[in-house]
Amino acid sequence: MPPREAAADLVALLADEGVSHLFINPGTDTAPVQEALAAARSAKTAHPETVLCLHEYVALSAAIGHHMASSEPQAVMVHVDAGTLNLGGAIHNAQRNRTPVVVFAGRAPYSAASEVRGHRDSPIHWEQEQLDQPAVMRAFGKWTMEVPRGRELASIVRRAFQVGRSEPTGPTYVMLPREALMEPGPGSLPPRLKPPLPPAPDPGALTELAAILAGAQRPVIVTARTGAHPENAAVLARIAEMIGAPVLDHRDRANLPGRHPLYAGLEVDRFLPRADAVLLLDVEVPWVPALAAPPPEARILQIDVDCTKPSMPLWSFPVELALTADSRLALPQLEDALCGLATAERVQAWAARRHQVETELAEIRAGWLRQSGTSEPATAPDAMMRALDRALPADALLIEEAVTNRPAVARQVCRPPGHYFQTGAPALGWAMGAAVGIKLARPTQPVVVVCGDGSFNFGVPNAALWTAHRAGAPFVTVILNNRSYYASKRPVLRLYPEGAAAAAGDFRETELSPAIDYALLAQACGGDGRVVEAPADLGAALTWALGEADQGMCTVLDARLPRP
Ligand SMILES: Cc1ncc(C[n+]2csc(CCOP(=O)(O)OP(=O)(O)O)c2C)c(N)n1
Numbered sequence: 001m002p003p004r005e006a007a008a009d010l011v012a013l014l015a016d017e018g019v020s021h022l023f024i025n026p027g028t029d030t031a032p033v034q035e036a037l038a039a040a041r042s043a044k045t046a047h048p049e050t051v052l053c054l055h056e057y058v059a060l061s062a063a064i065g066h067h068m069a070s071s072e073p074q075a076v077m078v079h080v081d082a083g084t085l086n087l088g089g090a091i092h093n094a095q096r097n098r099t100p101v102v103v104f105a106g107r108a109p110y111s112a113a114s115e116v117r118g119h120r121d122s123p124i125h126w127e128q129e130q131l132d133q134p135a136v137m138r139a140f141g142k143w144t145m146e147v148p149r150g151r152e153l154a155s156i157v158r159r160a161f162q163v164g165r166s167e168p169t170g171p172t173y174v175m176l177p178r179e180a181l182m183e184p185g186p187g188s189l190p191p192r193l194k195p196p197l198p199p200a201p202d203p204g205a206l207t208e209l210a211a212i213l214a215g216a217q218r219p220v221i222v223t224a225r226t227g228a229h230p231e232n233a234a235v236l237a238r239i240a241e242m243i244g245a246p247v248l249d250h251r252d253r254a255n256l257p258g259r260h261p262l263y264a265g266l267e268v269d270r271f272l273p274r275a276d277a278v279l280l281l282d283v284e285v286p287w288v289p290a291l292a293a294p295p296p297e298a299r300i301l302q303i304d305v306d307c308t309k310p311s312m313p314l315w316s317f318p319v320e321l322a323l324t325a326d327s328r329l330a331l332p333q334l335e336d337a338l339c340g341l342a343t344a345e346r347v348q349a350w351a352a353r354r355h356q357v358e359t360e361l362a363e364i365r366a367g368w369l370r371q372s373g374t375s376e377p378a379t380a381p382d383a384m385m386r387a388l389d390r391a392l393p394a395d396a397l398l399i400e401e402a403v404t405n406r407p408a409v410a411r412q413v414c415r416p417p418g419h420y421f422q423t424g425a426p427a428l429g430w431a432m433g434a435a436v437g438i439k440l441a442r443p444t445q446p447v448v449v450v451c452g453d454g455s456f457n458f459g460v461p462n463a464a465l466w467t468a469h470r471a472g473a474p475f476v477t478v479i480l481n482n483r484s485y486y487a488s489k490r491p492v493l494r495l496y497p498e499g500a501a502a503a504a505g506d507f508r509e510t511e512l513s514p515a516i517d518y519a520l521l522a523q524a525c526g527g528d529g530r531v532v533e534a535p536a537d538l539g540a541a542l543t544w545a546l547g548e549a550d551q552g553m554c555t556v557l558d559a560r561l562p563r564p
């Protein structure tokens, strides 16, 4: 038997690395991989399921979503420079989400000699060759490499997964020239290169951090994604309860269980300016100094796998004590350390503060509730999100890209840990592709996207809906249709309140009219849709949509909001 081609090694390696789905948009250079996948399917040897994505942006967004829901390593395969460029802002989202995804891209064949297997056979093999194809990935990823020969492929792929899965995790990029894919592999695959264990906190520094928190009069916890590990939520809740600290929550995930009485949402200006100690826990941007900040004398503490965040050129938050640690390891140790510091006097002070903070938060929550009950145009998003909260089944997974309506979601919608996903990164259009990946990762749970009308369109919705339909990954989308890029209109009003745009009411760069028939768009992709005119109609519409999704149909609810 001739030795196995490197492309077949690649298929076996993906399966062995634990990749369940390969999100792919193919080209002339991926032909050996397509052949190897077909051979593996026919021989019933281990292989990932391929998910044909009609656009690369959808492919990488799906990988980001799948990882959020499964914690499994991911793989995406695209066509040469063109496919890489079409990954677009999803590369930024993969970077900011620290998604351990290996992006494979073809690379134009090197050889024009017809005796070389895989040689150039089209003019595009000159046109699609670039001086620096990996440049775009180098700007956002952790590591890039090209496979020079078939026999090197396996060790390079092992390394790509190892680097991507090491904390802080992130995307890597492997270029695959067609000749290398068609050359023989090494015969046997090298063993998996295990990523290092996640970092545990320095014991002395943890004791010091606990002592500062325990001695604080007005401690505040700020988090965004500690609930990426859902088991953290209960520990975080116990810590917050013990010391009576409100939890300011940027909500990249659901970080606290249920409607926790210490959940302070995005009410940053209510708590930060009074804090004397602030714990930054798995949060990328804890506050915006121009909007609200702790006083200069407050003691800022941090627990994160990536404390200095070198991928953000300016990150100058005044952290006094930073612990590089996986919060799964650090939080239980912090809880123990705080228990050790719980003198009778402290326990009394902590309990009194907890009562005070919970009372204040109960008033704030009552305000949120009132906001969702009025019929004012300004509070229509709150009313719509309240209706969504009521209508979501208990096991539904919510994917949020609601932009200016994000605060309304944070006020009104509560999901259990492990049931809420937000990109926490501003390249819009992530949610639609992410839903495909999340549904594939958790096929038995209903998946619901809530997104802006602008974000929906950034998500290449025809590609996302078709891809979901084809892959058997149906989900429901609730479009918060304010017929506006409100996020791009608001700064004009803020920066030029008396300006020409405000005076003439001229916002033509941000008004999304004429309207798109989103229900029809969904139908064109094999799904269905309805208009929801008022919050009171959302519940019945969602029940209908979830029923359709159960039958394999992607459904879109065009939820009308006043244009702000
Ligand atoms: C890929 C990408 N392009 C452009 C932007 C700039 N941008 C930020 S918010 C926004 C408007 C979003 O509109 P929509 O989703 O309808 O939300 P709304 O502002 O109406 O709440 C735009 C264009 C972006 N963040 N990402």
Ligand SMILES: [Mg+2]
Residues within 6 Å of the ligand: 452, 453, 454, 480, 481, 482, 483, 484, 485, 486
């Ligand atoms: Mg909008």
